[in-house]
Amino acid sequence: MRIIPDFISEAEEQQLHEEVEPYMSRLRYEFDHWDDAIHGFRETERKKWYPSNREVLERVRQAAFEGAIMSYVHVLDLAADGVIKPHVDSTRYCGNTISGISLLSDSVMRLVRTSAEKYQQGNVGDGPSKDTSDNTTDDAYRHQPEAKLENNFYADILLPRRSLYIMSHSARYNFTHEILAKEQSQFLGNPINKTRRISIICRNDP
Numbered sequence: 001m002r003i004i005p006d007f008i009s010e011a012e013e014q015q016l017h018e019e020v021e022p023y024m025s026r027l028r029y030e031f032d033h034w035d036d037a038i039h040g041f042r043e044t045e046r047k048k049w050y051p052s053n054r055e056v057l058e059r060v061r062q063a064a065f066e067g068a069i070m071s072y073v074h075v076l077d078l079a080a081d082g083v084i085k086p087h088v089d090s091t092r093y094c095g096n097t098i099s100g101i102s103l104l105s106d107s108v109m110r111l112v113r114t115s116a117e118k119y120q121q122g123n124v125g126d127g128p129s130k131d132t133s134d135n136t137t138d139d140a141y142r143h144q145p146e147a148k149l150e151n152n153f154y155a156d157i158l159l160p161r162r163s164l165y166i167m168s169h170s171a172r173y174n175f176t177h178e179i180l181a182k183e184q185s186q187f188l189g190n191p192i193n194k195t196r197r198i199s200i201i202c203r204n205d206p
């Protein structure tokens with residue numbers, strides 16, 4: 001797991017936000033499915049980007065990936081009181097690396113060690129295969145809800161606004177990840193003011 005602070009400038013953050021806001025603001029935050037991995041969110045997948053934002057995504061690709069990234073980039077808008085519960089991204093849907101830019105807010109990501117072999121590449125438990133004929137997202141194939149945690153090893157990671165995180169290999173397969181609720185958001189004993197957060201998430205193919 002690697003964090004690159006100030007991966008984008010304030011101007012780049014604003015450009016990314018301006019591109020996704022008209023679409024996102026028309027969606028309603030989903031708060032009703034308590035069983036889902038993510039609560040208090042709206043999301044989309046975007047393929048075509050303004051040239052300036054395409055350049056930022058190319059920088060993400062170069063910093064985080066050895067090869068290509070999926071053509072659809074995931075945009076996740078988490079409400080101030082939204083939360084991402086512990087999960088591992090589906091090994092059927094997503095390859096060995098997940099990399100995200102955080103817009104608008106700091107937040108705290110917690111990684112918790114999972115029982116060893118459960119999520120190794122190619123293992124079971126992936127849910128239905130992705131129907132690539134549409135571009136909607138679906139928790140059922142993206143997230144593997146977490147089961148047994150050893151609960152003895154975790155790390156809290158500060159994701160500052162405008163940073164990039166790179167979650168790959170062991171961090172991606174052997175740990176669940178979650179974004180703490182605003183009331184729980186603390187880092188090194190200091191409260192972190194988590195407000196609305198938009199993440200721009202790149203993944204590679206399995």
Ligand SMILES: O=C(O)CCC(=O)C(=O)O
Pocket residue numbers: 076084089100142177199201
């Ligand atoms: O918001 C993020 O950076 C992570 C989102 C996430 O974990 C997911 O969509 O699987």
Ligand SMILES: [Fe+2]
Pocket residue numbers: 087088089177
């Ligand atoms: Fe995830």
Ligand SMILES: [Mn+2]
Pocket residue numbers: 030033036139
């Ligand atoms: Mn849902």
